[in-house]
Amino acid sequence: HEISTVLQRQQHRVRYSESVEIGSVIFSVSGVAFILADTQDLLMTGEEQFFRRIQKFINIHRNSFLVLSAALHGPEEWNVMFRIQRRY
Numbered sequence: 279h280e281i282s283t284v285l286q287r288q289q290h291r292v293r294y295s296e297s298v299e300i301g302s303v304i305f306s307v308s309g310v311a312f313i314l315a316d317t318q319d320l321l322m323t324g325e326e327q328f329f330r331r332i333q334k335f336i337n338i339h340r341n342s343f344l345v346l347s348a349a350l351h352g353p354e355e356w357n358v359m360f361r362i363q364r365r366y
Contacts, residue, residue, distance in 0.1 A: 281314065299335055311339035317348040317355045325358075329365065336366070 281303060282292045290305075298304065304311040313335050320328045336342050344362065348355040 299331065302335065304339065309339075309341050311335070311342040312345050313342065314345045314347070317346060317358050320346075320358055321354065325361070332362075332366065 285303070286292050299313060301314045302311060303314065313332065315328070332344060344366075346359060346362070
C-alpha cells in the first residue's frame with residue numbers, strides 16, 4: 279500500500295477492487311496499467327505461474343507495463359529479466 283499513499287499525496291484518486299490483480303496500478307482515465315512484481319516472488323512462486331499472471335494482465339489491459347523490482351541484481355535476477363524480455 280506504499281504506492282497508494284504516494285499516489286494519494288499527488289492527488290490521484292485511489293480505489294481498491296477485488297477484481298483487480300494484486301500489485302496492479304491502473305490509471306482509468308489514460309487506460310495505462312502497471313503490474314508491480316518482485317523477482318524473489320517470481321522465483322518462489324514459479325516462472326510459469328508468474329508468466330500466466332502477466333499474460334492475463336496483458337490480455338485485460340492492452341496498454342500495460344511490468345515494473346519488476348529486485349533487492350539484488352545478481353545473475354539469477356538478470357536471468358529472470360532476460361527471460362521476461364525474451365517472452366514478451
